[in-house]
Amino acid sequence: MKILRTILSFILIALLVFLYACNGNKNSNENTSNTNVFFENKKDEKSFESISQNSKNETLVVFFSETGITEKYATVMSDYIISDLCKITMENPYSENDLKEGEDKRTYLEQQKGDLRPEIKGIPSNIDKYKYIFIGYPIWYKKAPRAILTFLNKYNFKNKTIIPFCTSSSDDIDITIDELKENAEGDPVWLTGKRFASRDLLDDAIAFVDSLNLDFLYDDIYLEDEGFYDETETYMDEPEE
Ligand SMILES: Cc1cc2nc3c(=O)[nH]c(=O)nc-3n(C[C@H](O)[C@H](O)[C@H](O)COP(=O)(O)O)c2cc1C
Numbered sequence: 619m620k621i622l623r624t625i626l627s628f629i630l631i632a633l634l635v636f637l638y639a640c641n642g643n644k645n646s647n648e649n650t651s652n653t654n655v656f657f658e659n660k661k662d663e664k665s666f667e668s669i670s671q672n673s674k675n676e677t678l679v680v681f682f683s684e685t686g687i688t689e690k691y692a693t694v695m696s697d698y699i700i701s702d703l704c705k706i707t708m709e710n711p712y713s714e715n716d717l718k719e720g721e722d723k724r725t726y727l728e729q730q731k732g733d734l735r736p737e738i739k740g741i742p743s744n745i746d747k748y749k750y751i752f753i754g755y756p757i758w759y760k761k762a763p764r765a766i767l768t769f770l771n772k773y774n775f776k777n778k779t780i781i782p783f784c785t786s787s788s789d790d791i792d793i794t795i796d797e798l799k800e801n802a803e804g805d806p807v808w809l810t811g812k813r814f815a816s817r818d819l820l821d822d823a824i825a826f827v828d829s830l831n832l833d834f835l836y837d838d839i840y841l842e843d844e845g846f847y848d849e850t851e852t853y854m855d856e857p858e859e
Contacts, residue, residue: 676749680704681703683755687756688785692705692754694820695827696752704742705740706738706739707739708739712725774804778807781811812826
């Protein structure tokens with residue numbers, strides 16, 4: 619009887635070990651197939667990334683913006699074309715008072731100085747990888763802010779295409795372009811720029827980018843309807859006085 623019980627115990631243990639091993643194999647099969655799915659997904663992600671990276675590596679949206687209006691346009695355009703985005707800031711920041719209207723204000727005085735190039739920060743150490751450079755700025759006293767000239771003077775724009783855009787309360791972009799061209803070495807191609815009024819629809823920024831027919835806009839990724847933003851939120855806020 620005792621022997622029989624021992625044999626039965628062995629059989630039971632062997633059965634349990636066998637069942638456990640089967641279950642282990644099943645799990646490991648599941649893991650394998652999960653891993654394959656994981657790698658498949660990764661592969662898809664990678665090809666998606668490389669599409670977006672190609673465009674991203676070629677395009678820079680750089681802007682200067684003190685009260686945030688140009689920044690909104692720059693951000694919408696950069697999101698749309700999946701570009702790098704760079705905000706130029708001042709080493710010696712403007713105060714609220716500097717930005718008020720008046721011939722005794724710092725902004726007014728600086729804008730009168732043709733050769734002033736204030737120190738700026740937040741910019742790339744080189745722009746070698748970019749083919750297209752969007753440059754955005756507000757109009758200040760009928761000109762681009764001096765910070766934009768500092769930016770232009772830092773690089774050589776050989777073989778680059780520059781797309782200027784600005785925001786202003788009334789003046790058009792044309793009055794600022796000659797000075798920009800004089801300050802950009804390397805004889806870049808200048809596309810016709812665009813001025814946005816503070817109350818323009820941000821959709822106009824997308825329409826402007828589309829109208830440029832830039833080669834990367836024909837990558838598959840741009841042909842998809844991404845529904846980038848909610849139409850109910852595309853009006854700019856009133857600029858602060
Ligand atoms: C110091 C200063 C000077 C300005 N000069 C002009 C000008 O000459 N012509 C114009 O149409 N708008 C002028 N504006 C209005 C700005 O161009 C406009 O508010 C712009 O959208 C601000 O952009 P931001 O919010 O990106 O700084 C001026 C604004 C400031 C603060």
